[in-house]
Amino acid sequence: MADLLITSPANPRLKALVALRRRRTREETGTTLVEGHEELTLALASGVRPQTLFVCPELFSPAGHAGRQEIGRQEDLVAHARQLGAEVVRLNRTAFEKVAYREGPDGLLAVVPAVGRALSQLDTDDDALLLMAQGVEKPGNLGAMLRTADAAGVSAVVAADPVTDWGNPNVVRASKGTVFAVPVATATTVEALAWLSARQVRLVVTTPDTDRLYTEVDLTGAVAVAVGAEKHGADDTLLDAAAYRVRIPMHGKANSLNVAASAAIVLFEARRQRMAGAG
Incomplete structure (x- = not known):
């Protein structure tokens, strides 16, 4: 089954994603956001199972030998998240930059269960x-x-x-x-x-x-x-x-x-x- 593709920044799913920047929404949904390859890699290695992974291949590392290696690592992370049961949603650059909260996003943003315990x-x-x-x-x-x-x-x-x-x-x-x-x-x-x-x-x-x-x-x-x-x-x-x-x-x-x-x-x-x- 092909990944869902979203190109409109006005898409309701993207509005819900932006809403997770608010504490009240995070508490109501029991979820939070993780953006970036390094952060997501550590989260997955720690046992986190993402619910949804939003990806923008346009923002993956530029061309060149080192760039191709980095792109490979990012694609491996996407595959790993999919194996863990995450829904993978592809966004174009305009849509991804609408929901990204980091400067210079690398094209990876996930919704994961809330962190913390009693x-x-x-x-x-x-x-x-x-x-x-x-x-x-x-x-x-x-x-x-x-x-x-x-x-x-x-x-x-x-x-x-x-x-x-x-x-x-x-x-x-x-x-x-x-x-x-x-x-x-x-x-x-x-x-x-x-x-x-x-x-x-x-x-x-x-x-x-x-x-x-x-x-x-x-x-x-x-x-x-x-x-x-x-x-x-x-x-x-x-x-x-x-x-x-x-x-x-x-x-x-x-x-x-x-x-x-x-x-x-x-x-x-x-x-x-x-x-x-x-x-």
Whole structure:
């Protein structure tokens, strides 16, 4: 059976696709968007089964030896998605650029099931390294933290009282698809703290308002590194629950780093300590 071809940007299916950029629509449909070869490859490798894959061969890599290799990889991805049961819909360039949310789209956009799970569904080891992000507003920051979490071997990331959702296309883009590779959950701060306490996970919260450096605490064993919102940082509920409040030394004019950078520094210190202990 031939793939459906859509050429009109006014097609109702494309309007429904654009609507998935809104959080309310994502929550109502239980789906989200993934755009780009790299992000889709990681999503599929992580077990995601796309519902629909929209493709535009006109936007595949240009001619030339390297270009032909890239086109081959993109066509392989389309074939893989089809094997997983995805409907494949072909769009012309005008129609695809109507629905694409990235600059310089590569001709691949999929509708996939919503990402995220309940805290009770997170399966963590006794010495798990976790990341908790409280009240983070910017999708780019949440996505960047996911890339770090994946690289640092974090067992799960919990968004506490988040302003954005895991399925935000800009979270997916900034995470390079790692939102599908790292277990993620959403909860209130109170729920997240109760969950950590029940599992005897020590909470380490970053804040500039402490004398203790992040390198001065034991980050091995079951530990959750927590960062607060971009503007105000961790709130009193989170700070009061901390086993340790730690700061990153600042030698310039500013008194703090971007929240994603702060998370990266502390998480990789935790990874360094764990590798040193294993050696």
